[in-house]
Amino acid sequence: MSPIVQVTHLRKLFPVKKSGLFDRNETFVHAVDDVSFTVGRGEVLAVVGESGCGKSTLALTLMGLERPTSGVIQIDGQNIATLNGKEMQVVRRHVQMIFQDPYESLNPIMTIADIVAEPLKVHGLVKNKQERQERVIRALEDAGLKPAVNFMHRLPQELSGGQRQRVVIAGALVLEPELLIADEPVSMLDVSIRAEILNLLLELRQTRGISIVMITHDLGTVGYVADRIAVMYLGRLVEIGPALQVLQQPQHPYTRALLSVVPVPNPRQRRERVILQGETPNPINLPPGCRFHPRCPVARPHCQQHDPQLRLVPVGHEVACLEVTPKELS
Amino acid sequence: MSPSPPPIRSFWRTFRRNRMGMVGAVMLILAVLMAVFAPVLAPYNPYQPTRVTIDDIYAPPSPEHPFGTDDAGKDVLSSFIYGARVSLIVGFFASFISIFIGGVIGISAGFYGGKLENGLMRFTDIMLVIPDFPLIVLLVALTKPNLLNIILVIGLLGWTSSARLVRSQTLSVKQRKFVLRARAIGAGNFHIIRRHIFPLVLPLIVVNTVLVISLAVLNESALSFLGLSDPTKISWGQMLNFAFTRGAMSAGAWWALVAPGLGIVWLVLSCTLLGQGLEQVLNPRLETHHLSVGSKMVARMMGIKETPAIGD
Numbered sequence: 338m339s340p341i342v343q344v345t346h347l348r349k350l351f352p353v354k355k356s357g358l359f360d361r362n363e364t365f366v367h368a369v370d371d372v373s374f375t376v377g378r379g380e381v382l383a384v385v386g387e388s389g390c391g392k393s394t395l396a397l398t399l400m401g402l403e404r405p406t407s408g409v410i411q412i413d414g415q416n417i418a419t420l421n422g423k424e425m426q427v428v429r430r431h432v433q434m435i436f437q438d439p440y441e442s443l444n445p446i447m448t449i450a451d452i453v454a455e456p457l458k459v460h461g462l463v464k465n466k467q468e469r470q471e472r473v474i475r476a477l478e479d480a481g482l483k484p485a486v487n488f489m490h491r492l493p494q495e496l497s498g499g500q501r502q503r504v505v506i507a508g509a510l511v512l513e514p515e516l517l518i519a520d521e522p523v524s525m526l527d528v529s530i531r532a533e534i535l536n537l538l539l540e541l542r543q544t545r546g547i548s549i550v551m552i553t554h555d556l557g558t559v560g561y562v563a564d565r566i567a568v569m570y571l572g573r574l575v576e577i578g579p580a581l582q583v584l585q586q587p588q589h590p591y592t593r594a595l596l597s598v599v600p601v602p603n604p605r606q607r608r609e610r611v612i613l614q615g616e617t618p619n620p621i622n623l624p625p626g627c628r629f630h631p632r633c634p635v636a637r638p639h640c641q642q643h644d645p646q647l648r649l650v651p652v653g654h655e656v657a658c659l660e661v662t663p664k665e666l667s
Numbered sequence: 668m669s670p671s672p673p674p675i676r677s678f679w680r681t682f683r684r685n686r687m688g689m690v691g692a693v694m695l696i697l698a699v700l701m702a703v704f705a706p707v708l709a710p711y712n713p714y715q716p717t718r719v720t721i722d723d724i725y726a727p728p729s730p731e732h733p734f735g736t737d738d739a740g741k742d743v744l745s746s747f748i749y750g751a752r753v754s755l756i757v758g759f760f761a762s763f764i765s766i767f768i769g770g771v772i773g774i775s776a777g778f779y780g781g782k783l784e785n786g787l788m789r790f791t792d793i794m795l796v797i798p799d800f801p802l803i804v805l806l807v808a809l810t811k812p813n814l815l816n817i818i819l820v821i822g823l824l825g826w827t828s829s830a831r832l833v834r835s836q837t838l839s840v841k842q843r844k845f846v847l848r849a850r851a852i853g854a855g856n857f858h859i860i861r862r863h864i865f866p867l868v869l870p871l872i873v874v875n876t877v878l879v880i881s882l883a884v885l886n887e888s889a890l891s892f893l894g895l896s897d898p899t900k901i902s903w904g905q906m907l908n909f910a911f912t913r914g915a916m917s918a919g920a921w922w923a924l925v926a927p928g929l930g931i932v933w934l935v936l937s938c939t940l941l942g943q944g945l946e947q948v949l950n951p952r953l954e955t956h957h958l959s960v961g962s963k964m965v966a967r968m969m970g971i972k973e974t975p976a977i978g979d
């Protein structure tokens with residue numbers, strides 16, 4: 338069976354508004370710049386990286402909400418660029434998204450029941466009111482809002498952040514999706530309820546076999562939720578591999594730097610902290626060669642000339658760094 | 668857990684406490700009642716020809732004619748009561764036309780953006796710089812000055828400020844994440860406009876309608892005052908016109924001027940007060956100087972309080 342998502346050489350550039358009247362040079366924000374990866378069925382792929390590195394743009398492009406500048410996105414084996422409107426609607430139904438900010442992603446004047454029923458109406462999936470009601474209730478309870486009748490007639494403002502995020506999840510679940518794209522689904526929530534929402538998502542993977550692309554910048558919990566981890570830097574994937582391998586034997590200097598500042602439970606295992614120096618990355622004027630070199634603690638002169646591509650280190654673990662060679666792994 | 672109160676009822680609860688808005692609303696309702704029940708309230712029927720003697724012309728207020736009589740010996744009070752009808756009919760219908768055009772143009776421009784927005788907004792700007800009133804006078808003079816033409820001309824020229832307001836509100840609603848989420852579930856443009864954009868632009872449209880009514884009332888009065896009134900209908904502007912052109916001033920007949928003049932002021936004032944009251948209730952930006960109108964404005968309209976979350 339084909340993977341649920343296959344992305345090849347995906348690129349999304351945003352043109353930058355020119356300020357000078359005579360400035361005819363087109364400049365672009367390289368939000369996503371030549372990214373390739375796959376997501377297997379039932380798999381949780383975590384995408385990590387600093388804010389501004391292109392994670393949300395990647396998510397929106399996968400959803401078909403932003404048109405890729407170039408590259409191919411295949412969902413369920415279908416190249417979504419070649420689909421007509423009707424076929425795209427079917428894909429839309431199977432790919433659902435959970436947004437970062439549950440306070441903003443619900444219409445403040447719609448009741449919870451209307452919000453969860455909306456996808457069913459949009460796709461014309463139910464014949465009558467009663468069936469719709471039943472599916473709404475089932476989705477709400479599957480998303481952990483029990484009993485559903487207590488919530489259905491409320492407005493989003495009357496719910497807590499965690500409950501609102503559950504409403505968003507219920508709105509995705511009514512469509513019985515195969516793939517969920519969760520863009521930092523817990524980062525705006527209270528720390529105490531983050532685990533509940535993550536558990537809910539993992540449970541859905543267990544019970545329904547839903548694949549999940551989980552965008553996060555919380556490296557502390559990523560090992561708990563993800564099967565594989567992809568690390569993004571300035572629009573590029575710099576490392577991707579099985580979660581434990583990436584966390585325990587990070588190969589890319591950027592991944593190492595990120596992980597070195599994550600608190601670990603056992604102080605004796607604490608890594609030496611690597612503080613990234615240099616300016617914050619600018620996705621408009623990319624540095625030549627390896628785009629991480631201005632901040633890389635182990636950069637060497639040739640890093641300014643060659644742009645490293647992802648290479649397999651051991652099987653299933655890829656790294657884009659000139660200084661990492663397969664033999665380094667014992 | 669009780670379900671949230673219906674939006675209208677909670678809006679009413681907030682609005683009721685707004686003195687300015689309530690005064691405006693009561694004033695407007697009184698004017699509407701007077702117009703509707705004119706046949707009951709007016710002591711005479713001003714549309715019926717009456718036999719008059721020379722003493723009946725510009726007769727001062729008296730028990731039979733509390734507001735005096737006019738140049739034709741007709742009862743000013745009765746004309747005043749009937750005159751409210753024209754002002755209100757023109758005010759309401761012309762403003763509905765304006766708001767409809769302004770709403771459609773504003774929402775389309777704001778929502779679709781791009782070339783459509785450029786085109787529509789350039790058109791709006793052109794309409795905005797053309798002085799409204801001279802054009803209204805010209806068009807009404809060229810067509811026949813009857814009620815329908817007056818309504819159409821005032822309505823078709825009065826939408827520009829609404830279009831701008833609605834467009835900017837649409838732009839801000841469009842940015843919000845729930846619109847993106849609607850796209851993510853597969854909703855099309857029409858669905859998004861109908862379910863997510865329009866309901867959040869509506870409060871602004873309501874406020875704007877009330878203010879546009881007062882503009883239309885003023886325009887109609889000014890037209891009639893210039894003699895461009897429907898000759899078959901009594902209106903306040905026409906009463907003023909007759910008073911000025913038919914010697915009320917030289918006759919010292921102030922009563923022929925005061926009633927229609929105050930009527931116009933009353934209507935315009937009521938709409939202004941009501942509009943500003945509604946704006947305060949619906950659009951707390953005025954108090955907080957907060958630029959993101961959207962959610963707060965609607966939350967207010969819907970009377971949503973930040974209730975403590977239920978056990979998370």
Ligand SMILES: Nc1ncnc2c1ncn2[C@@H]1O[C@H](COP(=O)(O)OP(=O)(O)O)[C@@H](O)[C@H]1O
Nearest residue numbers: 351366368387388389390391392393394395620
């Ligand atoms: N619609 C857009 N227009 C222009 N630039 C954008 C747009 N969306 C994102 N960007 C830019 O693309 C880069 C990546 O943004 P984003 O995908 O939101 O990053 P992340 O989610 O990782 O924080 C940022 O520099 C951002 O400013």
Ligand code: SF4
Nearest residue numbers: 627630633640658659
């Ligand atoms: S290629 Fe060079 S600069 Fe880039 S990450 Fe590797 S060592 Fe650092």
Ligand SMILES: [Mg+2]
Nearest residue numbers: 389392393520
């Ligand atoms: Mg983001």
